[in-house]
Amino acid sequence: MTTAAFRNCGRVAVAIVIALIMLLPFVYLLLGALASTFSLTGTIDLGSYRLTLANFATLFARAELYLPLANSIAVAVIVTLGNLFFCTLCGYVLARRRFRGKGFLMVTVVLVLMVPVHVVIIPLYLMTNWLGIFDTYLALILPFLVSPLGIFLMRQYILAIPPDMEDSARLEGASEMTIIWRIVIPLCKPALAVLAVQTFMVNWNSFIYPFILTSSESMRTLPVALALLQGYQNIDVPQLFAASVISVIPTTLLFVAYSKRITEGIIAGALKG
Amino acid sequence: MPTNSTQRLRFSDYFFLSPWVITLILFWLFPIVASLFLSFTDYRLLAGSYSFVGFDNFAQLLQDAAFTKAIGNTFIFTIGTLPFTTCFAILLAIFLNGRLPLKTFFQSVYFFPSMVSLVVVALIFTSLYARGGYIQLLCGLVGAPYPQEGFLFSTATALAAVMAMDIWMATGYYMLLFLAALQSIPNELYEAARLDGASAWRQFRVITLPHLKPMLLFIVVLNSIKSFQIFVEVFVMTKGGPLNSTNTMVYFVYEEGLQKFNIGYGAAAANILFAIIAIVSWLELKLIKDKTA
Amino acid sequence: MGKIRNCARLALVAIVVFMTAMTLSCGKSSSGRTVVTFWQFWTNPEVKPTVQQMIGEFERTHPQVKVQLGDLTWADGHEKIAIALAAGGGPDVIELGSDWISEFAASGKLSDLTAATLGLTDSLLMWDPAIYQGKRYAVPWMLGTRVLFCNRTLLKQAGYDETFVPKTWIELAEAAAKISRLGDNHFGFGSNSAERHRLYKKYLPFFWSAGGEVFNSNMTATQFSSDAGRKSLEYYLRLSANGLVETQARIEDYFAAGKIGFVISGEWLVKKLSGMERSFDYFVTTMPSPGGKKPGMSFAGGEYLVVSSASKNPDMAMGLIRFLVQPQNDTMFARATGSFTPVNTLSTMTYDAELTPIARVFQEQLHNSRSTPVHPAWVSLEEVLERGIEQALYKKKSPEDALQMIDNDCAAILKKYADQ
Known part of the structure; x- marks a missing residue:
C-alpha cells in the first residue's frame, strides 16, 4: 500500500517535471511579453519584474x-x-x-x-x-x-x-x-x-x-x-x-x-x- | 462480394469529385509537371527567355558544395531527430498509459507544443539560445560546455540546437499517436501474460512492441517526410548560417529559386529532394508491408 | 428529381463558399480613375502617414489618378518585386534599393527614364546607382549613410579623455581592444555576423578606404585578393576579435544598452537612442581611415523610384515620382524618416538651418560614401563576398585564401553572365 502510494507520487513527480519542460518556454514567452524590462541576453530579471501590458499597447498602436x-x-x-x-x-x-x-x-x-x-x-x-x-x-x-x-x-x-x-x-x-x-x-x-x-x-x-x-x-x-x-x-x-x-x-x-x-x-x- | 454500394460512378459523383479534381490539376499537378519541365531549362525569372540544358542543372548541383552540404545537413537533421522523437514519444505514451492521476491533463500539456505555430516556437528558442540566454545559464548550472557566442552562432551547435527544438516540439504529437496504438491493445493479453508470470520487460517485448509496430512504421514515414522538408526553423532562426551549417535542402531551393531566381536550378534541386523523399518513403513503406504481412 | 435537387443543393454550398471567398477578396476596386500602383517599403508607423499624406496631396492635385499603395518589407521585398515584374504584371512605380536597379534594368523590366529625368539631374544627389549602361533607370528618393557610433562613457573607463575621437584604423582598433578588456560583457566593436545583404556593407567601406576597387576596368573580375583587400579584411577580423558577432539589430540593442564601444550604423540608431533612457554618453564621427588624414569611406544606401516597363501609365507614374522628390515633399519625407541627408539639394539648404552636430557628421560622411557596385549580377557576387568573409570570420580559411576564393568565384559568375 505505502509502496504503491510512493510509486504513485514518483510517477506524478516525473509527470510534472516533463510538463514543466513542455510548458516553460511558453511561460517564458508570456512573462517576456508582459515584462516591463527585458535583459539584453533574453533573460527576465525576476527581482525588478513588474507585470505590464505596455508591450501589447505599443504593439496595437502600431x-x-x-x-x-x-x-x-x-x-x-x-x-x-x-x-x-x-x-x-x-x-x-x-x-x-x-x-x-x-x-x-x-x-x-x-x-x-x-x-x-x-x-x-x-x-x-x-x-x-x-x-x-x-x-x-x-x-x-x-x-x-x-x-x-x-x-x-x-x-x-x-x-x-x-x-x-x-x-x-x-x-x-x-x-x-x-x-x-x-x-x-x-x-x-x-x-x-x-x-x-x-x-x-x-x-x-x-x-x-x-x-x-x-x-x-x-x-x-x-x-x-x-x-x-x-x-x-x-x-x-x-x-x-x-x-x-x-x-x-x-x-x-x-x-x-x-x-x-x-x-x-x-x-x-x-x-x- | 461487392455489394450494391461498391458500384460504378453515379451522375452526382462527378460533382462530388470535381472540387478536388479541379484544385488538384490547377494547383498541384500543373505545378509538379511545370517544375519537372523547368528543371531541365536554364530559366531565370528575370531573363524572360530560356533554353533546354538537359541534365546540366543536375550535374552542376552535384558539384555545388552548398548543395551537398545542404543534403548532408538534411540527412543529419532527419537521422538525428527521428530516433529521439520516436523514442521519447513511445516512452511518454507508455508512461501515460499507466496509472497516473490527471492523465488527460498531462497528455494535453505534452501535446501542446506541437499545436503552436512553428514561427512562434522558433522565435522563443532564438531568444532562449542567445548569448547569455536561459539555455546557456542551464548549461552553466549543470557544467556542460556551451559556445560563448550563442548556440545559433556557432557552426558546431547551430544545427544541433535546431534539432533539439524540433524534438521538443514534435514529441507530443507522436506520443498521442502511440498512445492510440497502445490503447488498442486488448488488456486480456497482459492479464494472460501476468498469469504466466511474464516480467514487465517481457510483456513489453512480446505484447506491446509487436502491437506498436504498424504505428511505429507509420510514424517513421510521416516523420521522415516532414523532416526532409524542414524550412521554417531555418528561415526564422539562422537563415542557413553560420557557414551553411544549417542550410537544408528546402532552404537551398528557396535561396536559389526565390532569392536568386535561378528557377531552373532551384527546380532541379527541388526535384532531387522530391526523389530522395520518394525513395525513402518507398523503402519505409515496403518495410511496413513486409513487417505487417 | 432528387438528383437535380441535390446537385442544386451542392451547387448552393459551393457558391456560398465561393462568394464568401470572393467578398473577402474584393478589397481592391477602383472607380473609373486611372490607377497608379506604388509599391514601397515604408510601413512603420512613424513614416507611413507621411507617405500617405504625400499620396493624398498628389491625388488632390491630380483628381483623375488613384494611387494604390502596396507595402513591402526588406525581408521579402526583392523577391516580391522580381516575381511581379517577371510575370509581367505588378506595380507602376516601385521603390528599389540601390543595389537592385542594375539587375532589373538589365533584364528589361524598368522603363528608361533618361529623357524624363533631364530636368532633375542637377537637383538630386547620388545618381550613380541609377545609371546602367549609360541610361538612367531610377530617381533617387532617399539617401542614408553610415557613421561610427562611439560610446564616450566606455572610452573614459578605458582611459581615454573627453576629447578622444578615433581617426585612424589603429586608434579605433586599440580603443576597441581596451574596451573589450573592461570585461563584464563589454565589447569593443559590433561586428556583423553573416547576415545576408548586410555583411558586405560593413566590409566594403574598409576595402574602399584602403584604396580598393571592386571591379577591374573591363568588369571581368573582382579585385579582392589585392593589397587593399587583404589589409581591410585583416583589419575587419582584428576588430571582430574584440567584438560582438551578432545580427545588426542585436548589435544595436547592445550598443543602446551601453555594452559596445563602437558600432557602425545609420540615422535610425540616432533616433532609437534619443527615444530612450540612457546610462551613457555617445558621439558619432566619420569613419576612420588607414592614415587618418581624411575621413574613411562609408557605405551609402539609397532608395530609388523606378517605373516598370510594363506600366500602362508611365507618364502618370513619372508624374508621381517627380512630385515625391520636390523639395517640399523631400524635406517632409527626410524629417519623417529621420534622415539627415535629403536627396534634393534644394531641401538640403532649408534643412541646413536645423542641422545638429550629429547631422553634420552624416552630411560630411555622405561626401565620403559610395554605394553598391553596379552590376546586374551583384546579388550573386555579394553572396560570394559574404560567404568568403564568413569563412575568414569563422577561421575556416586564412584571409588570403578567402579573398582568393572570392575572386575566383566572382570571376566565374562574371564570365557566366558575360556569356549569356
Missing part, C-alpha cells in the same frame, strides 16, 4: 497585427469548413465506387502529400498570377480547400463503416446527397473532428504558402507578419513576444476548450489511418 489576425481567422475557418464538406464528398466516392482512374486519384493523394512545398511553389505562384488571384484571399484558400490528407482520412473512415445503412436508404429512394448528409456525415463525426482540428491548425500555422502567395501587407496572415516583424529594425523582443502571444491565444483557447475532443480525435484518426 496596428500591424489587426489585419493579419483577421486574415488568419478568416482563411483558417473557410478552409476548414471547405475541407469538412469537400473531403467527405470525395472520400465517400473513393470509398464506395469503382471507376477507372480511381487508382490514379489515390496515387495523387499520396503524391501531393509527399511533394515538397518548394517543388510546386514557383509554378504555383505563376498559376495564381495567371488566374488573377495572386495576393487575394482566393490564393490563400482555393489551393487548400480540398486537402489530400482529408480525403485520405475520410475515405479510410468511410471504408470502415458498413454500407448497409446506405444501401437500405437508397432502396427507400434517398438521393446520394441525402445519404451523405443524413447517414455518412453523422457516422463520420469523429473523423470530421480530427479533420477540422488538423486543417485549422495546419492553416492557422501555415507559413510558406501565405508568405509566397501574397505580397501586400494587408493580405498577410499572422505567422507571416510575425516572421517579417522579426526582421524590423525598430521592433524589440518583448514586442515580438507580445505578438507571438497573440498568435498563440486562439490555439490555446481552442485547445483548452476542446482538449479532450482534439486528442481523442487525433487518436481515433490515427487508428483508422
Whole structure:
C-alpha cells in the first residue's frame, strides 16, 4: 500500500517535471511579453519584474497585427469548413465506387502529400498570377480547400463503416446527397473532428504558402507578419513576444476548450489511418 | 462480394469529385509537371527567355558544395531527430498509459507544443539560445560546455540546437499517436501474460512492441517526410548560417529559386529532394508491408 | 428529381463558399480613375502617414489618378518585386534599393527614364546607382549613410579623455581592444555576423578606404585578393576579435544598452537612442581611415523610384515620382524618416538651418560614401563576398585564401553572365 502510494507520487513527480519542460518556454514567452524590462541576453530579471501590458499597447498602436489576425481567422475557418464538406464528398466516392482512374486519384493523394512545398511553389505562384488571384484571399484558400490528407482520412473512415445503412436508404429512394448528409456525415463525426482540428491548425500555422502567395501587407496572415516583424529594425523582443502571444491565444483557447475532443480525435484518426 | 454500394460512378459523383479534381490539376499537378519541365531549362525569372540544358542543372548541383552540404545537413537533421522523437514519444505514451492521476491533463500539456505555430516556437528558442540566454545559464548550472557566442552562432551547435527544438516540439504529437496504438491493445493479453508470470520487460517485448509496430512504421514515414522538408526553423532562426551549417535542402531551393531566381536550378534541386523523399518513403513503406504481412 | 435537387443543393454550398471567398477578396476596386500602383517599403508607423499624406496631396492635385499603395518589407521585398515584374504584371512605380536597379534594368523590366529625368539631374544627389549602361533607370528618393557610433562613457573607463575621437584604423582598433578588456560583457566593436545583404556593407567601406576597387576596368573580375583587400579584411577580423558577432539589430540593442564601444550604423540608431533612457554618453564621427588624414569611406544606401516597363501609365507614374522628390515633399519625407541627408539639394539648404552636430557628421560622411557596385549580377557576387568573409570570420580559411576564393568565384559568375 505505502509502496504503491510512493510509486504513485514518483510517477506524478516525473509527470510534472516533463510538463514543466513542455510548458516553460511558453511561460517564458508570456512573462517576456508582459515584462516591463527585458535583459539584453533574453533573460527576465525576476527581482525588478513588474507585470505590464505596455508591450501589447505599443504593439496595437502600431496596428500591424489587426489585419493579419483577421486574415488568419478568416482563411483558417473557410478552409476548414471547405475541407469538412469537400473531403467527405470525395472520400465517400473513393470509398464506395469503382471507376477507372480511381487508382490514379489515390496515387495523387499520396503524391501531393509527399511533394515538397518548394517543388510546386514557383509554378504555383505563376498559376495564381495567371488566374488573377495572386495576393487575394482566393490564393490563400482555393489551393487548400480540398486537402489530400482529408480525403485520405475520410475515405479510410468511410471504408470502415458498413454500407448497409446506405444501401437500405437508397432502396427507400434517398438521393446520394441525402445519404451523405443524413447517414455518412453523422457516422463520420469523429473523423470530421480530427479533420477540422488538423486543417485549422495546419492553416492557422501555415507559413510558406501565405508568405509566397501574397505580397501586400494587408493580405498577410499572422505567422507571416510575425516572421517579417522579426526582421524590423525598430521592433524589440518583448514586442515580438507580445505578438507571438497573440498568435498563440486562439490555439490555446481552442485547445483548452476542446482538449479532450482534439486528442481523442487525433487518436481515433490515427487508428483508422 | 461487392455489394450494391461498391458500384460504378453515379451522375452526382462527378460533382462530388470535381472540387478536388479541379484544385488538384490547377494547383498541384500543373505545378509538379511545370517544375519537372523547368528543371531541365536554364530559366531565370528575370531573363524572360530560356533554353533546354538537359541534365546540366543536375550535374552542376552535384558539384555545388552548398548543395551537398545542404543534403548532408538534411540527412543529419532527419537521422538525428527521428530516433529521439520516436523514442521519447513511445516512452511518454507508455508512461501515460499507466496509472497516473490527471492523465488527460498531462497528455494535453505534452501535446501542446506541437499545436503552436512553428514561427512562434522558433522565435522563443532564438531568444532562449542567445548569448547569455536561459539555455546557456542551464548549461552553466549543470557544467556542460556551451559556445560563448550563442548556440545559433556557432557552426558546431547551430544545427544541433535546431534539432533539439524540433524534438521538443514534435514529441507530443507522436506520443498521442502511440498512445492510440497502445490503447488498442486488448488488456486480456497482459492479464494472460501476468498469469504466466511474464516480467514487465517481457510483456513489453512480446505484447506491446509487436502491437506498436504498424504505428511505429507509420510514424517513421510521416516523420521522415516532414523532416526532409524542414524550412521554417531555418528561415526564422539562422537563415542557413553560420557557414551553411544549417542550410537544408528546402532552404537551398528557396535561396536559389526565390532569392536568386535561378528557377531552373532551384527546380532541379527541388526535384532531387522530391526523389530522395520518394525513395525513402518507398523503402519505409515496403518495410511496413513486409513487417505487417 | 432528387438528383437535380441535390446537385442544386451542392451547387448552393459551393457558391456560398465561393462568394464568401470572393467578398473577402474584393478589397481592391477602383472607380473609373486611372490607377497608379506604388509599391514601397515604408510601413512603420512613424513614416507611413507621411507617405500617405504625400499620396493624398498628389491625388488632390491630380483628381483623375488613384494611387494604390502596396507595402513591402526588406525581408521579402526583392523577391516580391522580381516575381511581379517577371510575370509581367505588378506595380507602376516601385521603390528599389540601390543595389537592385542594375539587375532589373538589365533584364528589361524598368522603363528608361533618361529623357524624363533631364530636368532633375542637377537637383538630386547620388545618381550613380541609377545609371546602367549609360541610361538612367531610377530617381533617387532617399539617401542614408553610415557613421561610427562611439560610446564616450566606455572610452573614459578605458582611459581615454573627453576629447578622444578615433581617426585612424589603429586608434579605433586599440580603443576597441581596451574596451573589450573592461570585461563584464563589454565589447569593443559590433561586428556583423553573416547576415545576408548586410555583411558586405560593413566590409566594403574598409576595402574602399584602403584604396580598393571592386571591379577591374573591363568588369571581368573582382579585385579582392589585392593589397587593399587583404589589409581591410585583416583589419575587419582584428576588430571582430574584440567584438560582438551578432545580427545588426542585436548589435544595436547592445550598443543602446551601453555594452559596445563602437558600432557602425545609420540615422535610425540616432533616433532609437534619443527615444530612450540612457546610462551613457555617445558621439558619432566619420569613419576612420588607414592614415587618418581624411575621413574613411562609408557605405551609402539609397532608395530609388523606378517605373516598370510594363506600366500602362508611365507618364502618370513619372508624374508621381517627380512630385515625391520636390523639395517640399523631400524635406517632409527626410524629417519623417529621420534622415539627415535629403536627396534634393534644394531641401538640403532649408534643412541646413536645423542641422545638429550629429547631422553634420552624416552630411560630411555622405561626401565620403559610395554605394553598391553596379552590376546586374551583384546579388550573386555579394553572396560570394559574404560567404568568403564568413569563412575568414569563422577561421575556416586564412584571409588570403578567402579573398582568393572570392575572386575566383566572382570571376566565374562574371564570365557566366558575360556569356549569356
